[in-house]
Amino acid sequence: MADKKLVEAITSMDTDFAQWYTDVVKKAELIDYTSVKGCMVLKPAGYAIWENIQKQLDSMFKETGVENVYLPMFIPESLLQKEKDHVEGFAPEVAWVTHGGLNPLQERLCVRPTSETLFCDFYKNEIQSYRDLPKVYNQWCSVVRWEKETRPFLRSREFLWQEGHTAHATAEDAEARTVQMLNVYARFLEEYLAIPVIKGQKTEKEKFAGAEATYTIEALMHDGKALQSGTSHNFGDGFAKAFGIQYTDKDNTLKYVHQTSWGMTTRLIGAIIMVHGDDSGLVLPPAIAPTQVMIIPIQQHKEGVLEKAAELSEKLGNFRVKVDDSDKSPGWKFSEQEMRGIPIRVEIGPKDIAANKCVICRRDTREKIEVSIDELESKVGEVLETMQKEMLERARAHREEHTYVARNFDEFTKIFEEKSGFVKAMWCGDQACEDTIKEKLAVTSRCMPFEQEQLSDVCVCCGKPAKKMVYWGKAY
C-alpha cells in the first residue's frame, strides 16, 4: 500500500483544481520558487521532462529540414519598434536593460520576449538570392515576458521554449511551412504526450502581434479549461517590408521574402500535468517519462533482495529504469513513485524471488499484474505501450464528453453556467460578437478549427449569417 502521508499533502482535484495543480508541481519536485518574482527553478524531475520533449521535438524538426541557430538574448529598442503591430503587442511586457557594467547604455535593450525582429535583422544580410531560400532556422532558448500574474509552467516571467523562424520565396511556401509545423506539433502532442488537440486558426482578435494568420493547437485540461499548446504564424511579407528583406529571384527581379514563426514552451509540462494527473499526483506518458520503470525492493534488508532488484534493472536495460534502494519504507517509495508519475512500478520481495516472479503496477489504472521474471522485459514493454495508447484514448474521451454544441445565446450561456469544456458554435466573423461573448460569458474563441461543421446558419451571438464554426472555452 502507498503511504498516505505524501498523498494527503496534496489537495484533491475536485476540491480545488488550481490548488491541486500547485501541490503537484511542488510535491512531484518539478519546480521550486525563487527570490526572483515570477521566475522558477526547473528541478531535475521537471527539467528531465523538458529534455525529453526537446530531444524528440528537435529530431522531428530536423526531419523536416530545420537547422538550429542561436541569436542574442537582447534586442535594441529601435529594432523592436520596426514592425508596428509587433511592438504594440510586446513592448508593454518586456524587461529593459539600461546599464552595462557601471555605465548607462546609449540605447536600451529589451530581453527577447520572442525573436522575430532579431531574425529579420539577421535574414536581411543573409538572404540575397533565391539560392539562399528557404531559411528554416530554429532556436532553443529562454524568453522573458513581464507578466503580472504567474503560475508554474503556464505563465512565468521567464520560460524555456523553441522558436522557429523561416523565410521563403513565395507565399505558398510560407503557408505550407506554417501548416507543416502545426502538424508536427499536433503529432508530437498526440503520439508522445498522449494529448489530443484541435487544430485551427486564431481569429483576428486572438492572433499573434504582426502575423497575417496564426494557427494553433488547443487542448482540453481535466478541469474543462482550454490550453493553447503551440502556435504557428504566417507573417506574409509584412516583416520583410518593415525590415527590407529582399532577394533577387531567378527572373532577376527583387522580391520580398515570406516568413513564418512557430513555438512551443515548457507550458507543455503544465498540459501533461492537467490532462493526465490524478489525486495521487503526476501521471507521465511512457514515451516522455524520464524514468519509465521504478523497481522497489520489499524487505530489502533480506539477503538477495537488493541483488535481485539490480538484476531486474539490468534485464530492463532497454527502458529508462531505476531502483529505489534508499532507506525509506516501501509504502513511502510507492507514494513517491506515484507522485512523480513514473509509469510502472516493479515490486520485488523475498516471496516473489522464491516464486521467480514480481509484481508490476501501472500508474494510470493502478492495475497490478503478477509476472514471471522470465517474461518481465516483454511484459513491461507491452504495458508501457498499452498505457501510452490508453492515456491518449482516455484524454480523447474526456474531451469528447466535455465538448458541447450551442446554437443560440441561451444554450451558450446555459452550458457555461453548468459545465466546463469546449463549446462549438457558429460565428458571424465580427469582433464585436467575440467581445460580447468574452464580456458576458468570460470565454474566448480558441480557434476556427480546420475541420469545420455547419451547426446552424446563424451566429450564436448576433443571429446574423454565420461564417465559421468556432471552438470557445475558458483558457489558461
Next chain:
Amino acid sequence: MADKKLVEAITSMDTDFAQWYTDVVKKAELIDYTSVKGCMVLKPAGYAIWENIQKQLDSMFKETGVENVYLPMFIPESLLQKEKDHVEGFAPEVAWVTHGGLNPLQERLCVRPTSETLFCDFYKNEIQSYRDLPKVYNQWCSVVRWEKETRPFLRSREFLWQEGHTAHATAEDAEARTVQMLNVYARFLEEYLAIPVIKGQKTEKEKFAGAEATYTIEALMHDGKALQSGTSHNFGDGFAKAFGIQYTDKDNTLKYVHQTSWGMTTRLIGAIIMVHGDDSGLVLPPAIAPTQVMIIPIQQHKEGVLEKAAELSEKLGNFRVKVDDSDKSPGWKFSEQEMRGIPIRVEIGPKDIAANKCVICRRDTREKIEVSIDELESKVGEVLETMQKEMLERARAHREEHTYVARNFDEFTKIFEEKSGFVKAMWCGDQACEDTIKEKLAVTSRCMPFEQEQLSDVCVCCGKPAKKMVYWGKAY
C-alpha cells in the same frame, strides 16, 4: 583542385593570425555579427558544433551522476552582493535590468554572469539533512558579461555555456568533485576535440571570484598563445556561510555544506579553430564534426552520377554524411568543404563509377586515397579514426615544440622576445612577482600544473626560494 577564390578570401595564418581567425569564423559560416554590440549569431555550422559538444559532454556529466536543472536568468542585486569577493569580481561587468514593462523595478536585477548566488539561494531551502547531499546539478544556458573588447567565441557579451554547481557534506567530497570534473573536461578535450591540455591550479591572483581554489585546463593555440579552456572551482564553505546553507548531519549537529562549480563555454569552438585550422579554413576533429563526410559528385549532370553519390551516402549511413548536389562547380564545393573543416571528402565521377572506385581526401593532410567502393565504409571509418588520433598527436607535438624552460629572468625575457608558447618557470609564490612578470613581459601565470617539476630552486623573477613550477604564457 579546390577553387582558389574562396581560399583567397581568408588571410594566411602567418601573415596575421588574428585576421585569419576572424576570416575563418566568417567564411566557414560559424557566426555572424548582429545589431547588438558584442553579441553574435551562432549560425547552423557553428551551432551544430556546439550541439555535438553539448551532447557528448552532457552524457559524460550524467555518467558521473550530474542532473540538469534550469535556474532564472535574473539575479536580484541584493543576492549578488551576499558574497563579497564574488560581487567585487562580477558587478563591474554585468548588465542591469531596471524596468519590467512600463514600470521601474523596486530592485534592479542583473542578467546572470554566472549563477553561484542563485544556486546558493536555491540550495539554502533544498538542503536540510545529510540525506539531501550531495547535490550535483548542472545547467546549460547563456550568460552575460559586459566586456569592452569582444572576439567571436573567445570573448563576447553573451555566450553559451554549462555551469555545474554542487554541494557536499565534507570538504573532501567537494575537493574530489572539483578534481573529477576537471578530469572530465581534460578527457573531453583530448578524446573529442583532439586538444591536449595542461591540468593545474590557478594562482591566488588568477582564481575565480569567491573560490578557495580554481583548477584549470590550459591549451596552446597555433600562434603560441594560451587559452583557458575550462575551470573547476572549490568554494569550501565560503558561500555556504554567506548564504546560510546548513544541513543536519548524522550526529544531529548543524554543518555548512562545501560547494564547487565548473564550466565550459562556446569558447571551445575558438580553441578548435585555433588549434587545428589552416590556411584553407577550419579543420574539425571527426569526433565532433557535424558532417564527417561530404560526398562531391564530379560531372554530376552525367547519367548515374547523382544516383551513385546517393548510393554512397546510403552506404555511409553509420557516419554523419552529406552529398553536395548543388549546382556549384566541383572546385568550389571542394573549397567549401575544406573551409568548413569537414574531415573527409569523397569524390565520385563517371570514371570512378566505371572502375567501381572513388577518391577519399583527408582534410588535415590532404592525402588522397583511391578506394574500391566495396571497401568504402571500412576505409572511411579507418581514416576518421586515424585522423582523430593524428590531430591530437600533432597538437601535442606543436605544444611540446612551443614549451620552453626559463631558469632566470634573462632567459624568461629572451624567450618571450623571440618565441611564443608556454614557458615553464619556478615561482616563489608571491603575487608581487606575478605582477612584475605581467608588467614587464605581458604574460600571466596560466597554472601551477598538477605534474610539478623541480627546474631550479629559485623564483624566476625575484631569486628567492621557489615553491611551485608555473606555466606562463600570453593568454586569449
